[in-house]
Amino acid sequence: MTDETLGPGWERAAALDDVPEGEVAGVQVGGQPVALYKVxxxxxxxxxxxxxxxxxxxxxxxxxxxxxxxxxxxxxDIRTGQAMCKPATGPVAVYPVRIVGQDIFINLTPAA
Known part of the structure; x- marks a missing residue:
């Protein structure tokens, strides 16, 4: 599900209640595995x-x-995607997040 008010590329990832404070939730968005965090x-x-x-x-x-x-x-680092220690040396993609009502939307185009 997309939200036209956000523009192209934004897709619903989850409800706000699906990601409790201090937790991580795995979801599928556009066929891609995404981790959502609330800190x-x-x-x-x-x-x-x-x-x-x-x-x-x-x-x-x-x-x-x-x-x-x-x-x-x-x-x-979930804010930047940077690897903080070995054995990982490469980053993970970070995606922009927006809230519309009680829904979390992300854009699968990695943030700059």
Whole structure:
């Protein structure tokens, strides 16, 4: 489902209630795996697959604004996508997030 008021590329990812404070939720948006995070009332979205190995970040441990991969403990900054420690050296994509009513929308075009 898209929202015409947001413009092209925006797709509904989840309801606000689907992402509790301090938690991460894995969703599918446009056939892509996406991890949604809520930290201190702010929502963030990244690609849900670790850049090191094929593991879902949404199954990892969220510590502030860092997500730890459940497979080899690589850590990523959810605001920038940057790898914070090895074994990951490459970033994960970060997606823009908007709220419309009680719904979370993201744009699968990675943020700059």
């Amino acid at each position: 201190e009332g702010e929502l963030y979205a990244t690609h849900d697959i670790c850049s090191h190995e094929h593991a879902h970040l949404s199954e990892g441990y969220l510590d502030g604004c860092e997500i730890e991969c459940p497979l080899h403990q690589a850590r990523f």
